[in-house]
Amino acid sequence: MSDEVDFITKSTEVPPLPKESISNALKVLNSGKLFRYGENNADGMYASQLETMFAEMIGSKFAIALNSGGSAIYIALKSAGILENETVALNAFTLAPVPGALENAGAQVLLLDVNANLTLGVEDLEEKLRIGNTKALVLSHMRGHIGRIDEIERICKQLGIILIEDCAHAMGAMYDDRMIGTFGDIGCFSFQTYKQVNAGEGGILVTDDPDIAAKAILYSGSYLLYNQHTNRPDEAYFSKHKGKIPNYSLRMNELCASVLPPQLLQLEERNTRWREIYALIASGLRHIEGITTIEVLPGVLMAPTSIQFHINDTKKIEHIIARAFDLGLKIKWFGSPHADGFTSNSTHWEYLSDFSTISPNLAGLCDIRLPVTLSDDQCRHIVQIIASSVGADIHE
Ligand SMILES: Cc1ncc(COP(=O)(O)O)c(C=O)c1O
16 A cells, blocks of 8 residues: 555544634533423523534525434424334435435335436426425435436425425535425435534534424423523414423533534635535546546535445445455445445335335445545545555546
Protein backbone atom coordinates (compact mmCIF):
# COMPACT_ATOMS: atom_id res chain seq x y z
CA MET A 1 0.00 0.00 0.00
CA SER A 2 1.60 3.32 -1.07
CA ASP A 3 1.70 6.16 1.49
CA GLU A 4 0.16 3.60 3.82
CA VAL A 5 -3.19 5.24 4.48
CA ASP A 6 -5.35 2.77 6.30
CA PHE A 7 -8.78 3.58 4.89
CA ILE A 8 -10.34 0.80 6.98
CA THR A 9 -9.60 2.80 10.13
CA LYS A 10 -10.12 6.10 8.35
CA SER A 11 -13.62 5.16 7.20
CA THR A 12 -14.83 5.29 10.80
CA GLU A 13 -13.17 8.66 11.40
CA VAL A 14 -15.34 11.64 12.28
CA PRO A 15 -14.08 15.16 12.89
CA PRO A 16 -14.22 16.52 16.46
CA LEU A 17 -17.27 18.60 17.33
CA PRO A 18 -17.00 22.39 16.98
CA LYS A 19 -15.80 24.24 20.10
CA GLU A 20 -19.25 25.84 20.50
CA SER A 21 -20.88 22.38 20.61
CA ILE A 22 -18.48 21.31 23.35
CA SER A 23 -19.07 24.47 25.40
CA ASN A 24 -22.87 24.09 24.99
CA ALA A 25 -22.60 20.49 26.20
CA LEU A 26 -20.52 21.55 29.20
CA LYS A 27 -23.10 24.20 30.03
CA VAL A 28 -25.82 21.54 30.03
CA LEU A 29 -23.73 19.17 32.15
CA ASN A 30 -22.89 21.91 34.65
CA SER A 31 -26.55 22.92 34.92
CA GLY A 32 -27.70 19.34 35.50
CA LYS A 33 -30.71 20.06 33.26
CA LEU A 34 -30.46 17.18 30.82
CA PHE A 35 -34.22 16.89 30.25
CA ARG A 36 -35.68 19.20 27.60
CA TYR A 37 -38.67 20.23 29.69
CA GLY A 38 -38.64 22.22 32.94
CA GLU A 39 -41.14 22.05 35.79
CA ASN A 40 -42.17 25.64 35.09
CA ASN A 41 -40.55 26.71 31.82
CA ALA A 42 -37.91 25.72 29.28
CA ASP A 43 -36.35 29.11 28.70
CA GLY A 44 -33.13 28.89 26.70
CA MET A 45 -33.38 25.13 26.16
CA TYR A 46 -31.32 23.83 23.21
CA ALA A 47 -33.98 21.33 22.06
CA SER A 48 -36.42 24.17 21.33
CA GLN A 49 -33.65 26.25 19.75
CA LEU A 50 -32.71 23.32 17.51
CA GLU A 51 -36.31 22.80 16.37
CA THR A 52 -36.74 26.45 15.38
CA MET A 53 -33.39 26.50 13.59
CA PHE A 54 -33.93 23.21 11.77
CA ALA A 55 -37.44 24.15 10.58
CA GLU A 56 -36.06 27.42 9.20
CA MET A 57 -33.11 25.69 7.52
CA ILE A 58 -35.32 23.11 5.76
CA GLY A 59 -38.12 25.59 5.06
CA SER A 60 -40.80 23.69 7.00
CA LYS A 61 -43.29 25.15 9.45
CA PHE A 62 -42.59 22.68 12.27
CA ALA A 63 -39.74 20.50 13.53
CA ILE A 64 -39.89 18.01 16.43
CA ALA A 65 -36.66 16.67 17.96
CA LEU A 66 -36.57 12.94 18.80
CA ASN A 67 -34.15 10.38 20.15
CA SER A 68 -33.31 8.76 16.76
CA GLY A 69 -34.04 8.80 13.06
CA GLY A 70 -35.84 5.46 13.42
CA SER A 71 -38.09 7.01 16.09
CA ALA A 72 -38.80 9.92 13.72
CA ILE A 73 -40.07 7.49 11.03
CA TYR A 74 -42.13 5.55 13.59
CA ILE A 75 -43.70 8.73 15.02
CA ALA A 76 -44.28 10.04 11.49
CA LEU A 77 -46.33 6.92 10.69
CA LYS A 78 -48.30 7.17 13.95
CA SER A 79 -48.92 10.91 13.55
CA ALA A 80 -50.04 10.42 9.94
CA GLY A 81 -52.71 8.06 11.30
CA ILE A 82 -51.38 4.76 9.91
CA LEU A 83 -53.18 1.93 11.68
CA GLU A 84 -52.08 -1.61 12.49
CA ASN A 85 -52.02 -3.87 9.40
CA GLU A 86 -52.36 -1.03 6.92
CA THR A 87 -50.01 -1.23 3.96
CA VAL A 88 -46.96 1.01 3.89
CA ALA A 89 -44.73 0.90 0.81
CA LEU A 90 -40.96 1.20 1.17
CA ASN A 91 -38.16 1.20 -1.39
CA ALA A 92 -36.11 -1.97 -0.96
CA PHE A 93 -32.76 -0.15 -0.93
CA THR A 94 -32.55 1.13 2.63
CA LEU A 95 -31.03 0.30 6.00
CA ALA A 96 -32.45 -1.95 8.73
CA PRO A 97 -33.88 0.81 11.03
CA VAL A 98 -36.35 1.79 8.31
CA PRO A 99 -38.23 -1.52 7.90
CA GLY A 100 -37.80 -1.74 11.69
CA ALA A 101 -39.78 1.49 12.16
CA LEU A 102 -42.53 0.23 9.83
CA GLU A 103 -42.76 -3.05 11.72
CA ASN A 104 -42.86 -1.13 15.01
CA ALA A 105 -45.90 0.78 13.71
CA GLY A 106 -47.60 -2.55 12.87
CA ALA A 107 -47.59 -1.86 9.12
CA GLN A 108 -47.80 -4.44 6.35
CA VAL A 109 -44.64 -3.64 4.42
CA LEU A 110 -44.79 -3.52 0.62
CA LEU A 111 -41.20 -3.53 -0.65
CA LEU A 112 -40.64 -1.75 -3.94
CA ASP A 113 -37.69 -2.50 -6.17
CA VAL A 114 -35.23 0.23 -7.16
CA ASN A 115 -33.67 1.03 -10.54
CA ALA A 116 -29.97 0.68 -11.39
CA ASN A 117 -29.60 4.31 -10.22
CA LEU A 118 -30.84 3.10 -6.78
CA THR A 119 -34.06 5.15 -6.81
CA LEU A 120 -37.73 4.29 -7.28
CA GLY A 121 -38.80 4.41 -10.92
CA VAL A 122 -41.90 6.49 -11.53
CA GLU A 123 -43.14 4.77 -14.72
CA ASP A 124 -45.07 2.03 -12.93
CA LEU A 125 -45.17 3.52 -9.42
CA GLU A 126 -48.85 4.40 -9.53
CA GLU A 127 -49.74 0.82 -10.44
CA LYS A 128 -47.51 -0.58 -7.66
CA LEU A 129 -48.95 1.77 -5.03
CA ARG A 130 -52.48 0.63 -5.82
CA ILE A 131 -51.53 -2.82 -4.47
CA GLY A 132 -52.90 -3.61 -1.02
CA ASN A 133 -54.66 -0.26 -0.63
CA THR A 134 -51.36 1.41 0.26
CA LYS A 135 -51.80 4.18 2.83
CA ALA A 136 -48.29 5.60 2.98
CA LEU A 137 -45.00 5.53 1.11
CA VAL A 138 -41.80 5.77 3.14
CA LEU A 139 -39.27 6.94 0.58
CA SER A 140 -35.75 6.34 1.80
CA HIS A 141 -33.24 8.60 0.01
CA MET A 142 -30.77 5.85 0.80
CA ARG A 143 -27.10 6.84 0.55
CA GLY A 144 -28.31 10.22 -0.70
CA HIS A 145 -29.68 8.94 -4.04
CA ILE A 146 -32.72 10.94 -5.04
CA GLY A 147 -35.24 9.92 -7.67
CA ARG A 148 -37.96 11.94 -9.43
CA ILE A 149 -39.27 13.21 -6.12
CA ASP A 150 -41.48 15.82 -7.79
CA GLU A 151 -43.27 13.06 -9.72
CA ILE A 152 -43.44 10.81 -6.64
CA GLU A 153 -45.01 13.69 -4.68
CA ARG A 154 -47.55 14.21 -7.49
CA ILE A 155 -48.45 10.49 -7.66
CA CYS A 156 -48.88 10.23 -3.87
CA LYS A 157 -51.09 13.34 -3.78
CA GLN A 158 -53.20 11.98 -6.64
CA LEU A 159 -53.69 8.63 -4.88
CA GLY A 160 -54.21 10.17 -1.42
CA ILE A 161 -51.10 8.39 -0.10
CA ILE A 162 -49.09 9.96 2.73
CA LEU A 163 -45.49 10.54 1.64
CA ILE A 164 -42.83 10.26 4.36
CA GLU A 165 -39.28 11.09 3.27
CA ASP A 166 -36.42 9.32 5.06
CA CYS A 167 -33.67 11.93 4.74
CA ALA A 168 -31.15 10.22 7.02
CA HIS A 169 -28.57 10.46 4.19
CA ALA A 170 -29.83 13.65 2.58
CA MET A 171 -29.55 16.52 5.05
CA GLY A 172 -29.07 19.66 2.95
CA ALA A 173 -29.67 17.83 -0.37
CA MET A 174 -31.92 19.47 -2.98
CA TYR A 175 -34.00 18.65 -6.02
CA ASP A 176 -34.61 21.50 -8.44
CA ASP A 177 -33.46 23.95 -5.76
CA ARG A 178 -36.05 22.64 -3.28
CA MET A 179 -34.91 21.10 0.01
CA ILE A 180 -35.21 17.34 0.37
CA GLY A 181 -37.59 16.69 3.25
CA THR A 182 -40.17 19.24 2.03
CA PHE A 183 -41.65 17.13 -0.79
CA GLY A 184 -43.33 14.71 1.59
CA ASP A 185 -46.05 15.32 4.15
CA ILE A 186 -43.30 14.56 6.67
CA GLY A 187 -39.49 14.51 6.44
CA CYS A 188 -37.35 12.50 8.90
CA PHE A 189 -33.65 13.05 9.64
CA SER A 190 -31.04 11.32 11.81
CA PHE A 191 -28.21 12.77 13.94
CA GLN A 192 -26.44 9.44 14.48
CA THR A 193 -22.65 9.83 14.44
CA TYR A 194 -22.08 8.84 10.79
CA LYS A 195 -24.67 11.28 9.43
CA GLN A 196 -23.86 14.83 8.27
CA VAL A 197 -24.48 16.23 11.75
CA ASN A 198 -23.48 14.28 14.83
CA ALA A 199 -25.18 14.02 18.23
CA GLY A 200 -24.28 10.35 18.70
CA GLU A 201 -28.00 9.59 18.66
CA GLY A 202 -30.95 11.75 17.67
CA GLY A 203 -33.53 12.46 15.02
CA ILE A 204 -35.91 15.17 13.89
CA LEU A 205 -39.18 15.24 12.02
CA VAL A 206 -40.35 18.18 9.87
CA THR A 207 -43.83 18.95 8.54
CA ASP A 208 -46.03 21.86 7.45
CA ASP A 209 -49.14 20.17 8.80
CA PRO A 210 -50.14 21.55 12.24
CA ASP A 211 -52.28 18.52 13.05
CA ILE A 212 -49.41 16.09 12.37
CA ALA A 213 -46.99 18.36 14.29
CA ALA A 214 -49.23 18.47 17.38
CA LYS A 215 -49.66 14.69 17.33
CA ALA A 216 -45.91 14.14 16.91
CA ILE A 217 -45.14 16.41 19.88
CA LEU A 218 -47.66 14.51 22.03
CA TYR A 219 -46.44 11.06 20.91
CA SER A 220 -42.80 12.09 21.46
CA GLY A 221 -43.47 12.34 25.19
CA SER A 222 -44.12 16.01 25.99
CA TYR A 223 -46.60 15.27 28.82
CA LEU A 224 -48.69 18.46 29.01
CA LEU A 225 -45.58 20.60 28.61
CA TYR A 226 -46.00 20.98 24.85
CA ASN A 227 -46.17 24.76 25.23
CA GLN A 228 -42.45 24.63 26.05
CA HIS A 229 -41.86 23.99 22.30
CA THR A 230 -41.13 27.41 20.80
CA ASN A 231 -41.92 26.04 17.33
CA ARG A 232 -45.42 24.55 17.73
CA PRO A 233 -48.94 24.70 16.30
CA ASP A 234 -51.84 26.55 17.97
CA GLU A 235 -53.40 25.26 21.20
CA ALA A 236 -56.53 24.08 19.33
CA TYR A 237 -54.52 21.27 17.69
CA PHE A 238 -53.27 20.02 21.06
CA SER A 239 -56.71 20.33 22.68
CA LYS A 240 -58.11 18.12 19.95
CA HIS A 241 -55.62 15.30 20.59
CA LYS A 242 -54.44 15.40 24.20
CA GLY A 243 -55.62 12.48 26.28
CA LYS A 244 -56.13 10.44 23.10
CA ILE A 245 -52.47 10.14 22.17
CA PRO A 246 -50.13 7.96 24.24
CA ASN A 247 -46.76 9.26 25.46
CA TYR A 248 -44.09 7.10 23.78
CA SER A 249 -41.15 8.84 25.49
CA LEU A 250 -39.02 9.17 22.34
CA ARG A 251 -38.05 12.83 22.78
CA MET A 252 -34.51 14.17 22.38
CA ASN A 253 -32.48 14.91 25.50
CA GLU A 254 -30.93 18.31 26.10
CA LEU A 255 -27.33 17.08 25.94
CA CYS A 256 -27.77 15.76 22.37
CA ALA A 257 -29.67 18.91 21.37
CA SER A 258 -26.91 21.18 22.71
CA VAL A 259 -24.24 19.95 20.28
CA LEU A 260 -26.37 20.37 17.14
CA PRO A 261 -27.00 24.11 16.44
CA PRO A 262 -23.27 24.93 15.94
CA GLN A 263 -22.93 21.97 13.55
CA LEU A 264 -25.95 23.05 11.50
CA LEU A 265 -24.16 26.34 10.88
CA GLN A 266 -21.32 24.33 9.28
CA LEU A 267 -23.56 22.00 7.25
CA GLU A 268 -23.33 23.78 3.91
CA GLU A 269 -19.55 24.04 4.08
CA ARG A 270 -19.22 20.35 4.96
CA ASN A 271 -21.68 19.27 2.26
CA THR A 272 -19.65 21.27 -0.28
CA ARG A 273 -16.52 19.29 0.65
CA TRP A 274 -18.46 15.99 0.57
CA ARG A 275 -19.68 16.83 -2.94
CA GLU A 276 -16.07 17.47 -4.07
CA ILE A 277 -14.90 14.17 -2.56
CA TYR A 278 -17.79 12.31 -4.22
CA ALA A 279 -17.15 13.94 -7.62
CA LEU A 280 -13.42 13.14 -7.48
CA ILE A 281 -13.93 9.46 -6.64
CA ALA A 282 -16.90 9.02 -9.00
CA SER A 283 -14.94 10.45 -11.92
CA GLY A 284 -12.06 8.03 -11.17
CA LEU A 285 -14.38 5.01 -10.85
CA ARG A 286 -16.02 5.83 -14.19
CA HIS A 287 -12.77 4.86 -15.95
CA ILE A 288 -12.42 1.43 -14.34
CA GLU A 289 -13.47 -1.48 -16.50
CA GLY A 290 -15.76 -3.93 -14.68
CA ILE A 291 -17.34 -1.22 -12.56
CA THR A 292 -20.54 0.72 -13.20
CA THR A 293 -21.03 4.01 -11.39
CA ILE A 294 -24.41 5.33 -10.27
CA GLU A 295 -26.18 7.90 -12.42
CA VAL A 296 -27.27 11.05 -10.58
CA LEU A 297 -30.50 12.43 -12.03
CA PRO A 298 -30.61 15.96 -13.46
CA GLY A 299 -31.79 18.50 -10.86
CA VAL A 300 -30.36 16.52 -7.92
CA LEU A 301 -27.85 18.13 -5.56
CA MET A 302 -26.71 15.32 -3.28
CA ALA A 303 -25.32 15.55 0.25
CA PRO A 304 -23.19 12.38 -0.01
CA THR A 305 -21.35 10.83 2.94
CA SER A 306 -20.56 7.61 1.02
CA ILE A 307 -20.24 6.38 -2.56
CA GLN A 308 -21.75 3.36 -4.30
CA PHE A 309 -20.82 1.44 -7.45
CA HIS A 310 -21.76 -1.85 -9.07
CA ILE A 311 -19.14 -4.58 -9.55
CA ASN A 312 -20.37 -6.09 -12.79
CA ASP A 313 -19.11 -9.64 -12.28
CA THR A 314 -20.89 -10.64 -9.08
CA LYS A 315 -18.96 -13.94 -8.88
CA LYS A 316 -15.73 -12.00 -8.27
CA ILE A 317 -17.05 -9.61 -5.62
CA GLU A 318 -15.86 -11.48 -2.54
CA HIS A 319 -12.39 -11.86 -4.04
CA ILE A 320 -12.26 -8.14 -5.01
CA ILE A 321 -13.40 -7.07 -1.53
CA ALA A 322 -10.73 -9.26 0.07
CA ARG A 323 -8.00 -7.76 -2.17
CA ALA A 324 -9.13 -4.21 -1.38
CA PHE A 325 -9.10 -5.05 2.32
CA ASP A 326 -5.49 -6.24 2.04
CA LEU A 327 -4.68 -2.91 0.39
CA GLY A 328 -6.32 -1.03 3.29
CA LEU A 329 -9.83 -0.26 1.96
CA LYS A 330 -13.07 -1.65 3.39
CA ILE A 331 -15.72 -2.14 0.72
CA LYS A 332 -19.21 -3.10 1.88
CA TRP A 333 -21.48 -5.23 -0.31
CA PHE A 334 -25.24 -4.66 -0.29
CA GLY A 335 -25.90 -7.84 -2.29
CA SER A 336 -24.07 -10.11 0.16
CA PRO A 337 -25.90 -13.28 1.27
CA HIS A 338 -24.86 -12.36 4.84
CA ALA A 339 -25.74 -9.20 6.76
CA ASP A 340 -22.53 -7.61 7.98
CA GLY A 341 -22.10 -4.65 10.34
CA PHE A 342 -24.39 -1.84 9.21
CA THR A 343 -25.01 -3.47 5.82
CA SER A 344 -28.00 -5.68 5.09
CA ASN A 345 -30.65 -6.17 2.42
CA SER A 346 -34.29 -7.24 2.37
CA THR A 347 -33.41 -10.96 2.41
CA HIS A 348 -32.06 -10.46 5.94
CA TRP A 349 -35.25 -8.85 7.32
CA GLU A 350 -37.07 -12.11 8.01
CA TYR A 351 -39.75 -10.43 10.15
CA LEU A 352 -41.21 -8.96 6.93
CA SER A 353 -43.71 -11.11 5.05
CA ASP A 354 -42.17 -9.98 1.75
CA PHE A 355 -38.50 -10.51 2.57
CA SER A 356 -37.14 -13.25 0.40
CA THR A 357 -36.05 -11.62 -2.87
CA ILE A 358 -33.21 -9.27 -3.53
CA SER A 359 -33.41 -6.71 -6.27
CA PRO A 360 -31.13 -7.60 -9.22
CA ASN A 361 -30.04 -3.95 -9.05
CA LEU A 362 -28.54 -4.53 -5.61
CA ALA A 363 -26.79 -7.84 -6.34
CA GLY A 364 -23.43 -6.25 -7.27
CA LEU A 365 -23.84 -3.05 -5.29
CA CYS A 366 -20.84 -1.95 -3.24
CA ASP A 367 -20.32 0.94 -0.92
CA ILE A 368 -17.58 2.87 0.84
CA ARG A 369 -17.94 5.49 3.54
CA LEU A 370 -16.41 8.89 2.76
CA PRO A 371 -15.10 10.73 5.80
CA VAL A 372 -15.29 14.48 5.20
CA THR A 373 -11.62 14.64 6.24
CA LEU A 374 -10.37 12.85 3.05
CA SER A 375 -7.79 14.82 1.05
CA ASP A 376 -7.84 14.89 -2.78
CA ASP A 377 -4.76 12.61 -2.81
CA GLN A 378 -6.50 10.13 -0.55
CA CYS A 379 -9.52 10.15 -2.90
CA ARG A 380 -7.25 9.29 -5.85
CA HIS A 381 -5.59 6.59 -3.75
CA ILE A 382 -9.01 5.02 -3.04
CA VAL A 383 -9.71 4.89 -6.80
CA GLN A 384 -6.33 3.20 -7.38
CA ILE A 385 -7.02 0.57 -4.71
CA ILE A 386 -10.39 -0.23 -6.28
CA ALA A 387 -8.87 -0.43 -9.77
CA SER A 388 -6.10 -2.76 -8.69
CA SER A 389 -8.52 -4.93 -6.68
CA VAL A 390 -10.76 -5.32 -9.72
CA GLY A 391 -7.60 -6.11 -11.72
CA ALA A 392 -8.34 -3.37 -14.23
CA ASP A 393 -6.38 -0.49 -15.71
CA ILE A 394 -7.77 2.99 -15.37
CA HIS A 395 -8.69 4.17 -18.89
CA GLU A 396 -8.51 7.96 -18.95
C1 LIG B 1 -31.30 5.22 5.53
C2 LIG B 1 -31.48 5.34 7.02
N1 LIG B 1 -32.67 5.73 7.49
C3 LIG B 1 -32.90 5.85 8.81
C4 LIG B 1 -31.93 5.59 9.74
C5 LIG B 1 -32.27 5.67 11.18
O1 LIG B 1 -31.49 6.52 11.88
P1 LIG B 1 -31.10 6.24 13.44
O2 LIG B 1 -29.88 5.41 13.43
O3 LIG B 1 -30.89 7.64 13.94
O4 LIG B 1 -32.29 5.58 14.05
C6 LIG B 1 -30.66 5.19 9.30
C7 LIG B 1 -29.59 4.91 10.27
O5 LIG B 1 -28.50 4.58 10.04
C8 LIG B 1 -30.44 5.06 7.90
O6 LIG B 1 -29.25 4.67 7.44
